[in-house]
Every structure is written in structure tokens, then in C-alpha cells.
Amino acid sequence: MALIEVDHLTKNYGHGRGIFSVSFQIEQGEVFGFVGPNGAGKTTKIRHLMGFSNPQSGKAIINGMPCFQRASTILQDIGYLPGExxxxxxxxxxxxxxxxxxxxxxxxxKRLQYLLDKFRFDPADKTKNMSLGNKRKLAIVTAFLADPKILILDEPTSGLDPVMQETFIDFLRDEKSRGKIILLSSHIFSEVDATCDRIAIIREGKIVSTVATKDIRHNSRKTYQIVFNTVEALSFFSKENGININSEDKKLKTLEVSIEDNNINLMINALAKYKVVSFKEKKFTLENYFMHFYEKKTIEEASK
Ligand SMILES: Nc1ncnc2c1ncn2[C@@H]1O[C@H](COP(=O)(O)OP(=O)(O)OP(=O)(O)O)[C@@H](O)[C@H]1O
Ligand SMILES: [Mg+2]
Incomplete structure (x- = not known):
């Protein structure tokens, strides 16, 4: 059984706000991420897993126990970093x-010292005099000092400087390699890309897509942008066999084509007959992928 199990979890705050029939599972040793626009429902899901909120319907289960009813037992295994x-x-x-x-x-x-050293944090000051970043570091150190099995992190690097953000990513990778189960929400694409095995994209209280990061990174179909020296060359090339044109811009003499890795020679042979000004791969990043879901498109459009 999965260590974290969420099944048709619903909390309706009215006026379309809340979370609606959300289901996902997280296995031992897995890093699972939530991304999605402000107000999408990331924190609400996390609060249900922490047992702070009672679901209207559906289930949130950790270690086989319902989160709200068994919160005090479950929380002993959790390191929690709240958004605020x-x-x-x-x-x-x-x-x-x-x-x-x-x-x-x-x-x-020893564990405490490891965390203080890792995050270069001196806890001597009074909390009310600490900078935002130092408050965050204190929260990090106290969340993880008991070496919990499960880490639940709501926008964990907000307020940290870029060096500390990198340190935190490094820390998460170490924790993952020690078999921890990690759930995090984030608006920072590079952070989820660097840490998560799977990512759920949340919109309007629902999971609209779940992707394995390795599938996105290792897509065998790639997109190339080719600039020709004449419009005629562009037109002739676009009629070559086996070339799949995504879009063309005659003014800029530019074509965008998509091709499977094992057909790349076919395209290069065809291209060799024409004068090409430039040829480059359009990198497919997680950011490109996610931005579809952030824009005000319908969910059907965004999933294409
Ligand atoms: N206790 C509550 N009562 C009423 N509405 C709530 C409550 N908690 C959250 N909401 C609403 O539910 C929606 C989801 O909020 P949530 O905090 O989960 O979003 P989020 O994805 O974490 O956003 P952000 O990226 O800004 O942190 C929002 O519209 C919010 O206003
Ligand atoms: Mg939030």
C-alpha cells in the first residue's frame, strides 16, 4: 500500500473555491510535487494531510491511518514546513x-549540528529579531531535527536566498536517497524539476495532469526551428516527404518541425539540399509545459 493515499478528497469552500475529488498516491522513497497558480488548492491538500482540516468527503490517509482522526500519531513521522x-x-x-x-x-x-551547518544558521537571536530567511531556516532546522520519515513542504524555499535554495535542493536529494517520502508544493519550476519524480498540476481545486519528470525530460520527439535564406527554399523543403511542419513564418523564413529522434537523419538529408541560415532545437522544458496550465486556457486546451 502507498504510504500516502488521497482518494476523492473534497473540501468545498463555496464559490468554486476549495479542492474537488482529488486522488493521488505517493510511494516510499518518492518525491511528489504540486504546482499550480495561486489559489489552486495546494495548501488546502497539504493541510488535510497534516490533519488540520477534516475532509467533507473522500480520504486522506498516511501509513494506513486517516489524517484528521489520527493526526497526533501521524504527525510524529512528519517533518512539516508551512508556507507561512x-x-x-x-x-x-x-x-x-x-x-x-x-x-x-x-x-x-549530531543531527541538529548537521542541519545548522548545512543551512549556515546561528540560532542565537530572538525569533522576533530574525530576518525572514533566518526565520525560515529556523523552521527548516526544527522541522527536520527529529529525522522524520515523511517531509511535507509547502513552498519550502520561499524567502531563502539563491544559494540557500540550492542548498535546500541538495538537502532534499540527500533525504530522498535516505528513503524519505517527500511531498512539496512550489512555484519554482527549476526546484520541482531538480527534485520531483512526479508532479501533479493543480488548477481550480483539481489535479489536471500528473507527469513523471523523466518522461518530460526524455521525450524522443523533438522540435527544431529552421531559418532558410529564401522563402522559396522554405516552401520546397516543407513539401519534402516525412517532414512534419508545426508552423511556418514566411516573413522570417522560419519553419518549426517536430521529428522523432530516430528520423533525424531523414530531416538532415533533406535539409542538405537547401541553404540554411540557422538550425536549432527548441528545448522542451518543464517551464514550457507548466506555463500552459498557468495561462487562462481551458483545461482541455492546456492538456494538448
Ligand atoms: N479556510 C478557508 N475558508 C475559505 N476558503 C478557503 C480556506 N482555505 C482556503 N480557501 C480558498 O481555497 C482556495 C485554495 O487555497 P489554497 O491556499 O489551497 O491555494 P494554493 O494553491 O496553496 O495557493 P498559493 O499558491 O497562493 O499558496 C482559495 O481560493 C482560497 O481562498
Ligand atoms: Mg499555498
């Missing part, structure tokens, strides 16, 4: 860390 960090005001970072160690009943200072 709220820390008690009167404490120093150290006092807060010691408090969490006590609550978690986990006093491994």
Missing part, C-alpha cells in the same frame, strides 16, 4: 530548538 512560518515571539532560536527537541523527545545533537 509562525514562531513564538519571546524565545531565542536556541530556546525554540530545545523546546522542539523536548516535544519530539529527540535529542540527537
Amino acid at each position: 512560518v509562525a514562531l513564538p515571539d519571546g524565545l531565542t532560536g536556541w530556546q525554540f530548538i530545545r523546546m522542539i527537541q523536548g516535544l519530539r523527545n529527540y535529542h540527537d545533537d
Whole structure:
């Protein structure tokens, strides 16, 4: 059985807001990502998995237990990083860390030191005097100091500087290799690309597509942009056999063609007969893929 199981989970806040019949599963050792526009329902799903919110219908299950009813048991295995960090005001970072160690009943200072070193964080200041990034670092250190099995992360790198964002990605990769199960939501495509095995695209409270990142990266059909020196050359080439034209722009003397990797020689042989000004692959990135879903297209259009 999957470690995390969400089955037709629904929470309707009215006026089209909320999450609607959402289903997905996450296996041991897998990194699963949510991406989607503001208000799409990412945090709402995460809050149901954390047991903060009771579903109207459907299920959110971790380790075979319903999240809302068994929250206190389930939370012992979870490291949670909320989208907005709220820390008690009167404490120093150290006092807060010691408090969490006590609550978690986990006093491994080696793990703590590893996290402090990794994120280059000195917890001496009072929390109310910390910068946003340092508050975030304190939340990171306290979320992971008990070495939890499951990491649930809502926009984990927001507020971190670019070096720390890289460090965090590095940290997630290490945790994955240690067999952790990780769920994260993010607006940063490079972050999900670098960490996730599978990504669910969320729109208007529903999962509109789930993709395996390796399938997107290793697509055997590629798109090329070819610029000819004359419009005539472009027209003749477009009538060659076996060439699949996506679009043409006669003014710019440019063609866009898509071709399977094993037919690339066919295209190069055909092209050799014409004078070509430039020839380049149009890289298919996760960002291109996701942006369809962010734009105001219908879900059917976006899925094409
Ligand atoms: N407790 C609540 N009561 C009423 N509406 C809510 C509540 N919580 C969330 N919503 C609404 O549900 C929708 C989904 O919100 P959610 O916070 O899950 O979005 P999100 O995908 O996390 O967005 P963002 O990228 O901005 O963090 C929004 O329209 C939000 O206003
Ligand atoms: Mg959110």
C-alpha cells in the first residue's frame, strides 16, 4: 500500500473555491510535487494531510491511518514546513530548538549540528529579531531535527536566498536517497524539476495532469526551428516527404518541425539540399509545459 493515499478528497469552500475529488498516491522513497497558480488548492491538500482540516468527503490517509482522526500519531513521522512560518515571539532560536527537541523527545545533537551547518544558521537571536530567511531556516532546522520519515513542504524555499535554495535542493536529494517520502508544493519550476519524480498540476481545486519528470525530460520527439535564406527554399523543403511542419513564418523564413529522434537523419538529408541560415532545437522544458496550465486556457486546451 502507498504510504500516502488521497482518494476523492473534497473540501468545498463555496464559490468554486476549495479542492474537488482529488486522488493521488505517493510511494516510499518518492518525491511528489504540486504546482499550480495561486489559489489552486495546494495548501488546502497539504493541510488535510497534516490533519488540520477534516475532509467533507473522500480520504486522506498516511501509513494506513486517516489524517484528521489520527493526526497526533501521524504527525510524529512528519517533518512539516508551512508556507507561512509562525514562531513564538519571546524565545531565542536556541530556546525554540530545545523546546522542539523536548516535544519530539529527540535529542540527537549530531543531527541538529548537521542541519545548522548545512543551512549556515546561528540560532542565537530572538525569533522576533530574525530576518525572514533566518526565520525560515529556523523552521527548516526544527522541522527536520527529529529525522522524520515523511517531509511535507509547502513552498519550502520561499524567502531563502539563491544559494540557500540550492542548498535546500541538495538537502532534499540527500533525504530522498535516505528513503524519505517527500511531498512539496512550489512555484519554482527549476526546484520541482531538480527534485520531483512526479508532479501533479493543480488548477481550480483539481489535479489536471500528473507527469513523471523523466518522461518530460526524455521525450524522443523533438522540435527544431529552421531559418532558410529564401522563402522559396522554405516552401520546397516543407513539401519534402516525412517532414512534419508545426508552423511556418514566411516573413522570417522560419519553419518549426517536430521529428522523432530516430528520423533525424531523414530531416538532415533533406535539409542538405537547401541553404540554411540557422538550425536549432527548441528545448522542451518543464517551464514550457507548466506555463500552459498557468495561462487562462481551458483545461482541455492546456492538456494538448
Ligand atoms: N479556510 C478557508 N475558508 C475559505 N476558503 C478557503 C480556506 N482555505 C482556503 N480557501 C480558498 O481555497 C482556495 C485554495 O487555497 P489554497 O491556499 O489551497 O491555494 P494554493 O494553491 O496553496 O495557493 P498559493 O499558491 O497562493 O499558496 C482559495 O481560493 C482560497 O481562498
Ligand atoms: Mg499555498
